[in-house]
Amino acid sequence: MNKDFVKEITNIEEDFAQWYTDIVLKAELADYTSVKGFIAIRPYGYAIWENIQKYMDSKFKKHGVKNLSMPVLIPESLLQKEKDHVEGFAPEVAWVTVGGGEKLEERLCVRPTSETIFSTMYSKWLSSWRDLPYLYNQWCNVLRWEKETRPFLRSREFLWQEGHTIHETEEEAKRFTLEMLDVYAETIENLLAMPVLKGQKTKTEQFAGAEATYTVETLMHDGRALQAGTSHYFGQNFSKPFDIKFQNRQGEEEYAYQTSWGTSTRLIGGVIMAHGDNRGLKLPPKVAPIQIVIVPIAMHKEGVKEAAQELYKKLEKNYRVELDIREQYSPGYKFNDWEMKGVPVRIEIGPRDIEANKCIIVRRDNLEKIEVELSNLNEKLEEVLELIQKNMYDECKKRVIEKTTIAKNMDEFSNNLQQNQGYIKAMWCGDAECEEKIHEITGAKSRCIPFEQEQISDKCVCCGKPAKKMVVWGRQY
Amino acid sequence: MNKDFVKEITNIEEDFAQWYTDIVLKAELADYTSVKGFIAIRPYGYAIWENIQKYMDSKFKKHGVKNLSMPVLIPESLLQKEKDHVEGFAPEVAWVTVGGGEKLEERLCVRPTSETIFSTMYSKWLSSWRDLPYLYNQWCNVLRWEKETRPFLRSREFLWQEGHTIHETEEEAKRFTLEMLDVYAETIENLLAMPVLKGQKTKTEQFAGAEATYTVETLMHDGRALQAGTSHYFGQNFSKPFDIKFQNRQGEEEYAYQTSWGTSTRLIGGVIMAHGDNRGLKLPPKVAPIQIVIVPIAMHKEGVKEAAQELYKKLEKNYRVELDIREQYSPGYKFNDWEMKGVPVRIEIGPRDIEANKCIIVRRDNLEKIEVELSNLNEKLEEVLELIQKNMYDECKKRVIEKTTIAKNMDEFSNNLQQNQGYIKAMWCGDAECEEKIHEITGAKSRCIPFEQEQISDKCVCCGKPAKKMVVWGRQY
Numbered sequence: 008m009n010k011d012f013v014k015e016i017t018n019i020e021e022d023f024a025q026w027y028t029d030i031v032l033k034a035e036l037a038d039y040t041s042v043k044g045f046i047a048i049r050p051y052g053y054a055i056w057e058n059i060q061k062y063m064d065s066k067f068k069k070h071g072v073k074n075l076s077m078p079v080l081i082p083e084s085l086l087q088k089e090k091d092h093v094e095g096f097a098p099e100v101a102w103v104t105v106g107g108g109e110k111l112e113e114r115l116c117v118r119p120t121s122e123t124i125f126s127t128m129y130s131k132w133l134s135s136w137r138d139l140p141y142l143y144n145q146w147c148n149v150l151r152w153e154k155e156t157r158p159f160l161r162s163r164e165f166l167w168q169e170g171h172t173i174h175e176t177e178e179e180a181k182r183f184t185l186e187m188l189d190v191y192a193e194t195i196e197n198l199l200a201m202p203v204l205k206g207q208k209t210k211t212e213q214f215a216g217a218e219a220t221y222t223v224e225t226l227m228h229d230g231r232a233l234q235a236g237t238s239h240y241f242g243q244n245f246s247k248p249f250d251i252k253f254q255n256r257q258g259e260e261e262y263a264y265q266t267s268w269g270t271s272t273r274l275i276g277g278v279i280m281a282h283g284d285n286r287g288l289k290l291p292p293k294v295a296p297i298q299i300v301i302v303p304i305a306m307h308k309e310g311v312k313e314a315a316q317e318l319y320k321k322l323e324k325n326y327r328v329e330l331d332i333r334e335q336y337s338p339g340y341k342f343n344d345w346e347m348k349g350v351p352v353r354i355e356i357g358p359r360d361i362e363a364n365k366c367i368i369v370r371r372d373n374l375e376k377i378e379v380e381l382s383n384l385n386e387k388l389e390e391v392l393e394l395i396q397k398n399m400y401d402e403c404k405k406r407v408i409e410k411t412t413i414a415k416n417m418d419e420f421s422n423n424l425q426q427n428q429g430y431i432k433a434m435w436c437g438d439a440e441c442e443e444k445i446h447e448i449t450g451a452k453s454r455c456i457p458f459e460q461e462q463i464s465d466k467c468v469c470c471g472k473p474a475k476k477m478v479v480w481g482r483q484y
Numbered sequence: 485m486n487k488d489f490v491k492e493i494t495n496i497e498e499d500f501a502q503w504y505t506d507i508v509l510k511a512e513l514a515d516y517t518s519v520k521g522f523i524a525i526r527p528y529g530y531a532i533w534e535n536i537q538k539y540m541d542s543k544f545k546k547h548g549v550k551n552l553s554m555p556v557l558i559p560e561s562l563l564q565k566e567k568d569h570v571e572g573f574a575p576e577v578a579w580v581t582v583g584g585g586e587k588l589e590e591r592l593c594v595r596p597t598s599e600t601i602f603s604t605m606y607s608k609w610l611s612s613w614r615d616l617p618y619l620y621n622q623w624c625n626v627l628r629w630e631k632e633t634r635p636f637l638r639s640r641e642f643l644w645q646e647g648h649t650i651h652e653t654e655e656e657a658k659r660f661t662l663e664m665l666d667v668y669a670e671t672i673e674n675l676l677a678m679p680v681l682k683g684q685k686t687k688t689e690q691f692a693g694a695e696a697t698y699t700v701e702t703l704m705h706d707g708r709a710l711q712a713g714t715s716h717y718f719g720q721n722f723s724k725p726f727d728i729k730f731q732n733r734q735g736e737e738e739y740a741y742q743t744s745w746g747t748s749t750r751l752i753g754g755v756i757m758a759h760g761d762n763r764g765l766k767l768p769p770k771v772a773p774i775q776i777v778i779v780p781i782a783m784h785k786e787g788v789k790e791a792a793q794e795l796y797k798k799l800e801k802n803y804r805v806e807l808d809i810r811e812q813y814s815p816g817y818k819f820n821d822w823e824m825k826g827v828p829v830r831i832e833i834g835p836r837d838i839e840a841n842k843c844i845i846v847r848r849d850n851l852e853k854i855e856v857e858l859s860n861l862n863e864k865l866e867e868v869l870e871l872i873q874k875n876m877y878d879e880c881k882k883r884v885i886e887k888t889t890i891a892k893n894m895d896e897f898s899n900n901l902q903q904n905q906g907y908i909k910a911m912w913c914g915d916a917e918c919e920e921k922i923h924e925i926t927g928a929k930s931r932c933i934p935f936e937q938e939q940i941s942d943k944c945v946c947c948g949k950p951a952k953k954m955v956v957w958g959r960q961y
Contacts, residue, residue, distance in 0.1 A: 038605065040555050041562060042592060047605050050550035050620060057551060073527035074534065078517050079556075079594075079625055079641055080578075085518060101557075102582040103594065106640075107629030108575055115519060117556070117580065117594070128515065128524050137812065143527060148556055148624070152584030163583075164556055335614065 016347065019285050023229045030279055031158045034288045034348045044156035044163030048272065051348065052159075054296030055275050056166065060146060062198050062294075063168065063270070066190045070183075072142045072170060077124045079147070080115040085123045088248045092122060095215020099152045101163075117150040122216065122241075122267055125171040126249035133263065135254050136175050140183070144170040159276030160233075160484050167271035173251060173263035177242065180264035184240040187268040188221045191236035199274065200291035200400040201225045201281045202407050203235065204430070204479060206455030211439050214267075218242040224454045224479070226403075227280040230410045230428025232454050232481040235277055238268035276484070281403055288349030289371055291399050292392040299328045299388065300345045304338050304357030314361045318354065318381075325385060326392075346371060351395050352388065372398050411479075415464050417448060420480075424449050430481050434474035436467035445469055451480040493824065496762050500706045507756055508635045511765045511825045521633035521640030525749065528825065529636075531773030532752050533643065537623060539675050539771075540645065540747070543667045547660075549619045549647060554601045556624070557592040562600045565725045569599060572692020576629045578640075594627040599693065599718075599744055602648035603726035610740065612731050613652050617660070621647040636753030637710075637961050644748035650728060650740035654719065657741035661717040664745040665698045668713035676751065677768035677877040678702045678758045679884050680712065681907070681956060683932030688916050691744075695719040701931045701956070703880075704757040707887045707905025709931050709958040712754055715745035753961070758880055765826030766848055768876050769869040776805045776865065777822045781815050781834030791838045795831065795858075802862060803869075823848060828872050829865065849875050888956075892941050894925060897957070901926050907958050911951035913944035922946055928957040 016033065017025040031037050036052030048056065064074070080103060087093045100116040118124065129141060146168045153161050170187060174180035192203045203223040213220035217239040225235045245251070246262040255261040282289040292298050299322060303315040312332060319330040329350070331341050338355070345353055355367040364381045368388070372395045379387045410429025414420035423431055431451060435441060445468070446452050460477050467474040493510065494502040508514050513529030525533065541551070557580060564570045577593040595601070606618060623645045630638050647664060651657040669680045680700040690697035694716040702712045722728070723739040732738040759766040769775050776799060780792035789809060796807040806827070808818050815832070822830055832844040841858045845865070849872045856864045887906025891897035900908055908928060912918060922945070923929050937954050944951040 038608070040601070041559055041604060042555055042557055045555035045557060047555065047601075048553040050552045053552045054550070056553075073531070075527045075530045076525040076533075076625075076643060078519055078522035078524065079627070080519055080522060082518055098585055101580045101584075101592075103578045104581045105579040105591075107578075107631070114582075115578075124517070124524075127518060131515065137810075148553075150556070154584070166553060333614075 016285065016287060019228065019283065026283070027280060028158070030283055030288050030347075036275065036279070036288075037158045039158075042163075044153060046158045046162055046164075048166070051296060052275060055278065055290070055294055056272055058294045058296065059194070059198065059274060060168075063190065063194050064146070066194065067144055067170065070142065070186060070190070072144050074145060075143050076145055076147070077118075077121050077128070079118055081118055081121075081123055083114045083116065085127060086116060088123060089216045089245055092216035092245075096120065096151075101150050101152055118147075119149055119151045120267075120269070121145070121149075121169055122171065122245055123249070125267075126245045126251055126265075129171075129173055129263070130249050130251045133173065133251055133253050136256055139175045139253065139263065140172055140179065142170075142172045142183075144168055157276075159272055159279070162272075165271045165273065167269050170266070170268045172266045173246065174266070175253070175255070175264070177264050180242075180266050181240055184219070184221060184238045184266045184268070187266070188223060188236070188238040191223045191238070191268075191270055194270075195223060195225065195235050195274070195277075196400065198291070198293050199278055199281075200293075200396055200403060201235070201277060202400065202404045204454065204457060206457035206479070208237070208455055209439070209442060209453045209478070211442050212453060214239045216241065216244050218244060222455050225277055225281060226407050226410060226429060226481075227277070227484065228283065228406075229280070230481075231484055232430065233273070233277050233280070233484045234454075235274060236268070236270040239266060241265040241267065280484075282399055283349070286343075287347030289399065290349035290351060292351040292396050295349065295351050296327060297329045297348070297350045298326045298392060299352045299354060300350045301328065301330045301354045301356065302338055302341045302345070303332065304355055304360075306332065306334070308358045310361060311356070311358060315356055318356060318366070318384075322385070322388070326388065352391060370395055372402075413463055414468055415466075416468060417445075420445070420451075420468055421449050424451055424482070428482060430454065430479045432461065432463060432477055432479055433468035434464050434466060435476050435478040436470055436472045436474045437476060438467070438470065438472075441467055441469035445480065449480075451482050454479045454481050454483070493762065493764060496705065496760065503760070504757060505635070507760055507765050507824075513752065513756070513765075514635045516635075519640075521630060523635045523639055523641075525643070528773060529752060532755065532767070532771055533749055535771045535773065536671070536675065536751055537645075540667065540671050541623070543671065544621055544647065547619065547663060547667070549621050551622060552620050553622055553624070554595075554598050554605070556595055558595055558598075558600055560591045560593065562604060563593060565600060566693045566722055568721075569693035573597065573628075578627050578629055595624075596626055596628045597744075597746070598622070598626075598646055599648065599722055600726070602744075603722045603728055603742075606648075606650055606740070607726050607728045610650065610728055610730050613733055616652045616730060616740065617649055617656065619647075619649045619660075621645055634753075636749055636756070639749075642748045642750065644746050646746045647744060649743045650723070651743075652730070652732070652741070654741050657743050658717055661696070661698060661715045661743045661745070664743070665700060665713070665715040668700045668715070668745075668747055671747075672700060672702065672712050672751070672754075673877065675768070675770050676755050676758075677770075677873055677880060678712070678754060679877065679881045681931065681934060683934035683956070685714070685932055686916070686919060686930045686955070688919050689930055691716045693718065693721050695721060699932050702754055702758060703884050703887060703907060703958075704754070704961065705760065705883075706757070707958075708961055709907065710750070710754045710757065710961045711931075712751060713745070713747040716743060718742040718744065757961075759876055760826070763820075764824030766876065767826035767828060769828040769873050772826065772828050773804060774806045774825070774827045775803045775869060776829045776831060777827045778805065778807045778831045778833065779815055779818045779822070780809065781832055781837075783809065783811070785835045787838060788833070788835060792833055795833060795843070795861075799862070799865070803865065829868060847872055849879075890940055891945055892943075893945060894922075897922070897928075897945055898926050901928055901959070905959060907931065907956045909938065909940060909954055909956055910945035911941050911943060912953050912955040913947055913949045913951045914953060915944070915947065915949075918944055918946035922957065926957075927959050929960055931956045931958050931960070
């Protein structure tokens with residue numbers, strides 16, 4: 008094995024941030040471009056996104072959601088219609104001021120999110136309760152002019168889906184907000200093998216203009232949290248300023264009840280940081296662009312290349328498989344290369360294997376080597392890929408459990424966080440000042456008020472006043 | 485039948501432009517937004533685009549093409565690197581000048597096309613002939629600040645795919661340029677039922693920066709042409725200024741050979757204008773978001789709604805089917821509504837049909853009514869949908885033949901065009917001045933130099949000088 012090759016990646020325990028950057032660049036997931044904060048998502052990274060899209064889009068459609076496409080530019084006057092919303096987003100938008108060689112009469116911002124556009128069109132289209140609900144979504148790019156940027160995690164441009172729905176009743180809209188949160192939770196757990204923490208954001212952390220924001224939180228290798236998806240209930244906060252009205256069943260005019268929900272290419276950053284190790288990326292089989300790579304051993308010997316090609320043809324019907332017959336590299340180099348790229352299963356096949364009608368399969372998750380009869384390969388691969396998917400989830404889950412601690416006072420809070428990072432469960436009085444103070448002292452923010460509550464104590468961890476809500480806290484990406 | 489309903493659409497022979505706008509809005513394909521030239525593509529229109537994407541994307545992938553995502557913003561200095569390219573595009577771009585509250589040091593344009601970005605990244609990534617070819621594509625939005633805009637046909641923002649490839653040799657790059665043109669031709673003919681004219685653009689009409697531009701041209705109901713897709717061979721026009729070099733097999737540095745190719749949501753405009761009639765839109769079954777609509781007759785009578793629902797369940801496995809049980813509308817209204825929306829097949833089922841174990845199917849393309857045994861429905865529908873697809877293609881083909889004429893001199897040229905619109909076949913000396921003169925006199929531009937040449941005469945239709953090339957001309961969208 009070419010040990011030098013592995014050394015090129017920074018040690019994950021020594022410098023996690025640099026390890027992350029190394030993986031993004033060396034596994035060819037993305038690259039920097041000539042504009043700060045704008046990345047090129049390379050084919051290998053984009054293929055992960057395509058698999059996420061395909062999975063999630065079919066789930067949305069089962070809930071009756073339809074896709075559409077709204078304009079990328081929003082007039083300044085539209086952005087300003089909802090007060091909290093403009094305060095939240097105006098500081099971080101990019102403005103188009105010149106078009107077709109002429110200065111524009113009104114500045115147009117590149118969408119940071121599209122509530123204002125959807126609301127304008129919904130107001131135009133809606134007339135009766137019979138038209139409702141509108142369950143629309145778009146897959147698109149958005150811009151937010153962040154100061155600090157990191158590929159996938161915090162880019163000035165990112166790809167996402169934004170769902171925007173309007174409903175006849177408050178109950179229906181609230182229910183739909185949570186249904187979409189469940190789609191996110193299911194996708195992240197089942198496809199991406201990352202356990203999620205579900206709950207409601209505190210007022211401080213909720214979306215600009217929302218009545219309630221729900222979130223799915225995930226925990227990374229270094230114990231910091233990543234917000235992986237959010238779903239917002241708006242009530243009539245947008246439908247009133249944007250005049251989204253309908254004639255209800257009683258023949259009266261009523262404002263619609265609205266939701267929005269989004270997930271982004273940030274999920275790719277999550278997959279990297281939740282699963283990776285010192286050999287590189289580790290991809291869950293269900294989302295991996297390449298599930299299996301075939302590496303022939305002693306390729307120059309008679310019949311080896313052909314046997315590998317035959318294997319490829321046999322497997323490509325059922326799996327996303329790659330055959331590595333590059334002549335300029337040794338098998339050892341290839342092993343490292345594909346391990347770095349996180350391919351879940353490697354198949355090694357050499358002259359002796361061919362003679363014995365066997366091959367070796369190597370699991371990326373735990374490096375286990377398994378000798379398999381060629382006649383039994385298809386079934387064995389199916390079983391192994393499932394095991395890998397499950398094991399990767401279990402490993403993450405174990406980390407979440409290990410890195411979740413309870414704090415009854417601020418000393419415990421700080422100590423736990425310092426020793427362990429991770430999630431801190433602690434009671435909270437509901438006061439935004441306590442949130443701010445906790446953040447100042449520890450660097451942790453409230454992740455959410457989990458749906459699954461525990462009664463840890465009856466006092467706020469910060470001020471000691473009576474507290475009924477348990478909040479999960481943590482440092483975040 | 486509710487005749488009033490149909491009357492709402494402008495007569496197609498009286499005012500084709502207004503007819504087009506009526507269809508776009510009333511069939512809910514798209515709508516205007518608060519920014520001029522920016523449209524919202526509504527779910528019914530977007531579903532057509534999704535079907536085109538799915539079809540074409542799988543074809544690209546069979547050719548080894550991989551998707552990726554490049555930044556939406558391009559620095560001014562990059563746009564200026566290729567001289568012809570910047571001249572072609574700079575006048576019609578939108579500029580971002582402010583980001584995150586601050587004036588930018590360098591203006592960034594919203595991509596009108598991405599040759600400059602792809603070239604920059606290719607230069608960064610490429611090192612050896614072993615890396616080649618790069619066969620990459622992106623599905624995204626682009627902006628071109630057009631003065632005159634029309635939904636789908638000429639929007640300031642449109643959705644498209646742009647493929648960008650680099651190759652080791654000129655031959656391979658040229659071959660790939662034509663392979664992608666074939667993908668377009670096959671998609672437009674087979675999926676969208678529109679016959680295409682394939683050929684090379686004249687120098688005047690080719691893409692800014694290209695060495696050669698190939699095109700697939702289509703002919704609309706009114707006899708005007710629509711450029712439906714183009715594929716460009718760049719040679720080393722970009723690879724030299726952008727320094728896209730590799731070490732070739734001889735160990736020498738060489739500049740890569742490049743292509744790009746694109747089709748856009750303009751295709752939706754083409755489908756509308758190629759197939760529609762006075763009843764509205766007419767969608768080819770293969771691309772129709774709804775292939776079959778079930779309209780129950782006398783829905784209040786016992787068992788009718790249930791029978792229609794049963795039919796729906798039976799068909800939804802094999803077809804994209806919709807059940808219309810809206811209670812506020814009569815069957816007549818529904819017939820008109822779905823005809824306007826271009827659904828290829830309508831199924832009518834009422835009490836007498838149920839009793840006789842039959843239903844009526846009605847073809848949108850020729851309004852033929854067919855009585856079908858319910859036991860035989862699935863097979864019959866398959867057959868009918870195929871017939872419709874074929875018939876729609878044949879009808880378009882017939883029009884192309886009818887509207888294609890030959891001109892040996894400018895009088896014939898003008899007369900034919902005035903009487904017939906359509907394609908004019910005429911010889912051309914190769915001089916751009918003649919092209920310009922023809923455009924001034926007749927309003928027609930060269931569509932292309934068709935691959936299939938005919939020897940109409942040996943003289944240029946315009947100047948009378950010796951001419952070897954036959955060009956097809958026509959007024960265009």
